[in-house]
Amino acid sequence: MALLEIRDLTITFGGLTALNKVSLHLNEPSVLGIIGPNGAGKTTLFNLVSGFLHPTGGEILWRGKNIKGLKPPRVAALGLVRTFQANLVYRDASVLENIIRASYLHVQTNLLQGVLNTKAYRRDEEAIARRAREIIHFMEMDDWSSAVAGSLPHGLQRKLGISMALACAPKVIMLDEPAAGMNATDTAHLMEKIRQLREEGIGVMLVEHDMRVVMGVCDHIIVLNYGQKIAEGTPREIQKDERVIEAYLGSEEAVT
Amino acid sequence: MKSPSDEAQKRTWMGSSLLLVVVCLVPVFMKEQYYLHFLIMSGVSAILCMGWTLLLRLGLFSLGHAAFLGIGGYCSAILAMRLGLSFWLALLLSGLFNALLAFCLGMIILRLKGIYFAVVTFAFGEVVRILYLNWTSLFGGFTGISGIPRPTPVLGVVFDSKIPYYYLIVLLTTLTAVVMYRIDHSRAGRIFRAIGHSADLAQSQGMDLRKHKVMSFTVSCFFAGIAGSFLAHYYTSLYPNEFGVWDSILVQIKATVGGVATVVSGPIVGAVVMTVVSELFRGYMSALEPLFFGIFLILVVFFLPGGLQSLPGVIRRVLRTEKTPAFSNRAKGLENGSLGDS
Numbered sequence: 001m002a003l004l005e006i007r008d009l010t011i012t013f014g015g016l017t018a019l020n021k022v023s024l025h026l027n028e029p030s031v032l033g034i035i036g037p038n039g040a041g042k043t044t045l046f047n048l049v050s051g052f053l054h055p056t057g058g059e060i061l062w063r064g065k066n067i068k069g070l071k072p073p074r075v076a077a078l079g080l081v082r083t084f085q086a087n088l089v090y091r092d093a094s095v096l097e098n099i100i101r102a103s104y105l106h107v108q109t110n111l112l113q114g115v116l117n118t119k120a121y122r123r124d125e126e127a128i129a130r131r132a133r134e135i136i137h138f139m140e141m142d143d144w145s146s147a148v149a150g151s152l153p154h155g156l157q158r159k160l161g162i163s164m165a166l167a168c169a170p171k172v173i174m175l176d177e178p179a180a181g182m183n184a185t186d187t188a189h190l191m192e193k194i195r196q197l198r199e200e201g202i203g204v205m206l207v208e209h210d211m212r213v214v215m216g217v218c219d220h221i222i223v224l225n226y227g228q229k230i231a232e233g234t235p236r237e238i239q240k241d242e243r244v245i246e247a248y249l250g251s252e253e254a255v256t
Numbered sequence: 257m258k259s260p261s262d263e264a265q266k267r268t269w270m271g272s273s274l275l276l277v278v279v280c281l282v283p284v285f286m287k288e289q290y291y292l293h294f295l296i297m298s299g300v301s302a303i304l305c306m307g308w309t310l311l312l313r314l315g316l317f318s319l320g321h322a323a324f325l326g327i328g329g330y331c332s333a334i335l336a337m338r339l340g341l342s343f344w345l346a347l348l349l350s351g352l353f354n355a356l357l358a359f360c361l362g363m364i365i366l367r368l369k370g371i372y373f374a375v376v377t378f379a380f381g382e383v384v385r386i387l388y389l390n391w392t393s394l395f396g397g398f399t400g401i402s403g404i405p406r407p408t409p410v411l412g413v414v415f416d417s418k419i420p421y422y423y424l425i426v427l428l429t430t431l432t433a434v435v436m437y438r439i440d441h442s443r444a445g446r447i448f449r450a451i452g453h454s455a456d457l458a459q460s461q462g463m464d465l466r467k468h469k470v471m472s473f474t475v476s477c478f479f480a481g482i483a484g485s486f487l488a489h490y491y492t493s494l495y496p497n498e499f500g501v502w503d504s505i506l507v508q509i510k511a512t513v514g515g516v517a518t519v520v521s522g523p524i525v526g527a528v529v530m531t532v533v534s535e536l537f538r539g540y541m542s543a544l545e546p547l548f549f550g551i552f553l554i555l556v557v558f559f560l561p562g563g564l565q566s567l568p569g570v571i572r573r574v575l576r577t578e579k580t581p582a583f584s585n586r587a588k589g590l591e592n593g594s595l596g597d598s
Contacts, residue, residue, distance in 0.1 A: 050460060072459035081460065088457045090450060101450045104443060105462035111471070114442035115435065125443070168461050 002027050002061070003203055004080070004172055009048060009058035018044045020227045021058065026172060031194060031204040033218035033235075035211075037247060040224040042207040043085055046174050049205075050082040051075040077105055079171030083164075083178065085207075087157040091150030095141060095160055098149050099132040102164035132167060139163045139193065155186040162193070172203035179210045191217050215239065223247065265441065272433075279426055289418040296418065296490065298531040299425035300325075303483040305511040305523035306436045307476035312516055313440070313448040314469055315455070316366075317374045320381030321507045324477045326499030327384060328354050328484025330395060333404045333494055343407035347485045354481025355474045362470035369455070381504055388496035395496070402493035421490050428486060432479045433520045439475070440519040448472060502546070506534070509549050513556050515563020522565040529564060 005025040011018050019041045026032050034042050047053040049060055051072040060068045062078055070078075090098045107128070113121040136145050139159050144152065149160055158178055165173050175194075179187045187210065194204055194217045208214050214221065215235045222232040225247040231238060238244055286292060308321050331350040335341045341349070365376045388395040395401065406415045413420050439445055447468055450458040455465055488494050514526020530549070537545040560566060 052456070052459075071464075073462045073464045076460055076462040084457070084460070088454055090453045090457070092453070093449070097446075101446050101458075102461040104447060107443075109443075111442070111444040111447075114444055115438040117438065117442065121442070164457075164461065 003029075003063060004049075004205075005059075005061040005064075006045075006049070007059045007061070009045070009055050009060065011044060011048060011053060011056045018227050019048070019055075019224075022222075022224065022227070022229045023058075024222050024229070024232070026203050026205065029198055029201045029203045030219040031198055031206060031217050033214045033221040034205060034207045034224065035209075035214055035221060035238075036224035036230075039226075040247075041227040042224055043176055044227075045224070046082055046176055046205070046207065049075070049080065050174065076168055079169065080174070081165045081168040081170035081172070082174040083161045083176055085176040085180070087154065087161065089149040089152075089157055089160050089164070091148070093149055094146050095136065095149055095152070095163075096129070096132055096145045098160055099135055099163050099167045100128055102167035103128045103132060105168045135163050135166050138166070138196075140189070155182045158182060159186075159190075162190075166197075170202055172205065173197065174205045174207075176207050177209060178206070179208055179213045187213060268437075276426075276430060280423070283419045283422055292418045292422050294532045294535045295528070296422055296425050297535060298528040299429040300483045300487050301507070301510060301531045302429050302524045302527035303432045303479050304507050305514065305527045306432055306519055307479050308507050309511045309516050309519045309523045310436060310439065310448070310472055310476050312511070313445070313452050313519065314472055315452040316469060316473070317371075317508075318377045318476075318504070319374045319501070319508070320377030320379075320504050321476075321480060322499045322501075322503035323377075323381035323384045324354055324358070324480035325484040325487065325503075326388070326494070326496070327357065328481030329488035329494050329499075330388065330401070330484075331481065332485035333401050333488045334394065336405055336489070337401070337403070343405065343485075343489050344410065346489075347482060350485040351478045351481040354484070355478035358477035359470060359474045362473040363466075366466050366469040366473065378501065378504070381499070381501060385496050385500055388499075396494075398496065400493060400495035401488075404488050404492045404494070406492065407489050421486075425486060425490075428482060429524070432482075433524065435475075435479075436519045444468075444471075445519075506530075506549070509553050513553060513563055515565035517562055518565065522563050525565045526563065 002025040005023075007023050008021040009019055009023070010021055022041070022045065024032065024034075034045060036042055044053065048055050051067075051070050051074065054069055058068075059066055062080060067075060067078065067080075076082075090101060093101070107124055109118070109121045109124045114125075133145070136142055139162065141156065141159060141163065144156060149157065152160065158180070162173075162175065162178060165175075178194075179190055182190065191213055194206070194213075197204055198219075204217075206214065206218060218235055220232070221235055221238045223230050223238060223241070223244050225243075230243045230247060231241045233241070282295065283292060304321055304325055308318055311318050328350045331353045332343075332346040335346040335349055336343060361380070365373065368376060388400075389397055391397075407420075407424070409415070415421060415424075439448075447458070447463055450461070451463060451465055451468055459465060510526040510530040511523045512526070513530055514524065515522030530552075533548070533552075534545060537548065556563060560570065562570075
């Protein structure tokens, strides 16, 4: 049974069909790339899967169960966690605090126990802080853990976004343009992390414009254009696909 | 192993306990009951302001908080006068009634985002006030309810002067402050801040917006109800126009002037300072009160964005830069201070 399967996913805004009968599946922890020109519907796809938008038609199956219509917190609780294209972080809080805030999805104690400051709650909080530090270490941000998130350079804010998603204990993580605006060093580092995530059994869905990243880490790629899936296959196949080249560069007639 | 934040929390608890002792000694030195009244009203106001600031944590801007004070008051008065319940039971029940009301209302209106919550709480406050005015048989209409019984003596304490009221409101304010502090400094506070900062990010991390908003609204209004009940049995009379829009805006002004970076200290400082000033205006200068409050709010927002509670920190920073010779540092220190505390 597929981990995540999407069948004929469609959404229309007024007269505009932003996604038209898109299907994809993620069988086991692997890296699935979703590429396409601007406005192709990549982020819309993430918004639909994560519950921020509700599809007009089609199905989203999580381990065979239809999760269409679930609200974002419920989707995240399943283990299907997303990041955002913009640098969305809790700007006024430290890096550690940001990750701790993101860690409350799978806790044993409740808010009342927190107010009463019970022993179980304190133990829970200690475990959360410990795990947050592990995530910071994994993302190699140790030197920044007490820095205020809003003051971090762009590349580190992107990394913090991924760290927070990891704090939600994802089974599948949806990365929305993680390399946007990153320099070469950060990008190389990001690619290494994505590979490590796959090795640890976390599925990755990657929307990205940087083709070095996409071709470097993806096992499988689907290509969207104007809301339609126009191609899918391995990176090698995609690079040779004429429809893809046409979508990106315009058709041969137009070029010549 | 103690972390620095543990140490800071310990200092906060110790400082607060010391302050509480001082507050409890006030009636011993201040024989003039008239001035005690100012402090009693400050306590009522402080409870409201803390609740209001708790909502602000989640980005909820309430413009009807005084209405919940009124509901608590009317509820308590009716329970005591019609059903003959003792004040102590009525106090608890009016808090619970308010909480229940806030829960039900919250389930409906807390789907709303941003400005709409402010609009609906504003409208709700007015609807309730008009209900008081027109449902004469229950709420007494324009003349309100009078002859509300004083609290029944408890543990030998008889409520025949301002002093027992003073200790009672100190107790209630302390209780509210402790609960609010624990909420703000535990997981709930973290989640509330997360939601207030970015609803999208919080949702993507599994936080349920409505659940937490309803929760904070319920807690906030519970304490407003308690404060309202106290107020009713302190004044022994209630008038609909005491719980209007202006009174709700006052709550917001007081909290902002005190500083909303904390749920407890800022709102309490703001409530005490502004209530004392407001009570001084009562009588011949009452028409000037809104003008004064408006000017004061503008001054604080411009020159002390962290509110009055950030004043000691700002002064300390100014004094520190004073030692270095350059005069321009002084202005810089001020600027940094206000930025740092906002």
